[in-house]
Amino acid sequence: MTATIAYDRPVSNLIDKLSATGHVTHKSYRKTSVTLHHNAGRLSHQGALDLWKKRPTSAHFDVDAAGAVAQYVKVNEYAWAVGNVAGNQSSISIEMANATLAPNWTVAEATWKSAARLAGWHFAKVIGVRPSKSNLFYHHHWSSTICAGPYMEKIYDKVLAAAQEAYDRFKDSRPVPKPGTEPFPGASFFHAGRKSPIVAAMHHRLVAEGCNHYQSSAGADVWGPGDVKSYAAWQRKLGFEGDDANGIPGRTSWDKLQVPNV
Template identity: 85%
Template sequence: MTATIAYDRQVSNLIDKLSATGHVTHKSYKKTSVTLHHNGGRLSHQGVLDVWKTRPASAHFDVDAAGSVAQYVKVNEYAWAVGNMAGNQRSISIEMANATLAPTWTVTEATWKNSARLAGWLFAKVIGERPSKSNLFYHHHWSSTACAGPHMDRIYAKVLAAAQEAYDHFKGSHPVPRSDIEPFPGASFFHTGKKSPIIAAMHRRLVAEGCKRYQSSANADVWGPGDAKSYAAWQHKLGFEGADANGIPGKTSWDKLHVPNV
């Protein structure tokens, strides 16, 4: 039996059953994005498979109304999903069960949150890039369709944030700083092994303003990078100059970011 992904939650294996329909193109491609769909019905995993037995379509995953995951196509293979050859080659598609049908096509919170979590895992383990507006798509990005529906359009920002949170989790905790970088005062607070809410807030604010990530050697993402050079770079981007960009956490920095001082 063809194995599913090594996800940390159960994944129902329907890969070989879908392959038997002939609705899969067994050719591998480098994946660069994830695309979310609604499946057009309140369908179970088996219900999705039953549709694809007669309809020449496929996707890599389905997330049902309870949030459970099934896999139908190996992640690096071509799926007949987005109505666009380049999209089918380069994107990993996740179907989502609907809670209601037209015109709103709502999706339960359990479904979209677990879809976003799965997307975060795929970005961390397969694609190698953090989710963003430039690589986490809905079906209508690729072709003329309303999918994944108006409800999902309204909550895209929440979906993206959930996928980014999952990506950060799956990339692993607590990077180790280089030995040739001197920690800034208070680094022990930010390197407790838990995500720093202040550093996370700084990161989100800077990314929202189109700034580059100042991660130094640690590739730290939303983790506190633990060195003065990185913190000073953040301060420079926030408009501090001279001695004020000293790489030391301070109340003025927090106030400028509108995050709590601790």
């Protein structure tokens, strides 16, 4: 099963079910913005899937009336969402369920706040810049439509502020271990950037295998804070997927990591 994003809240996985329709374009692009939509109905996650099965439309995510999140398309892939090729290539689309229908197309606070938080996560973890009016859009930015509706238009500044708040929190945060996860004995060395034979060995192997996410210089034997991404990349090389490749050195990945005669 294709893994969802490593979000800190549950994400329902509908990626493979939408992919089975055959109209998902499995080609990766660099994402530089997030686009919010309303789905013109009080749709559940399954309702959105059923609709997108009938016609070649899609979005990366949907947020339902209660604020729950589902993923349909891998983040870096093309979703048929904004009616514009450049927009579909460069933007991550998040649909939102409506609380009421025409003419106002209101969206519940739980829904838009969850969508803004999710947008902030993507700006912090995928795009790499703070959300602003130049990169957090509504659908009508890309094509001739009223989406995401009159109500969302009125509260854009609140949505942007919520996305920025989430970005600021996610940008400086470290992944939180799952309950029951036993940290490895040298975790403090890893996070504090202190010398450790095992960390040095990990460094050597990361460089040797050409890990694209390795962030320290080739000759370093001390890792500074912020190398959670490097450890997550190494976990993926060890075969971990999804939330298990979270950049937290747990007991299982620690055991797999150790190199004899170090």
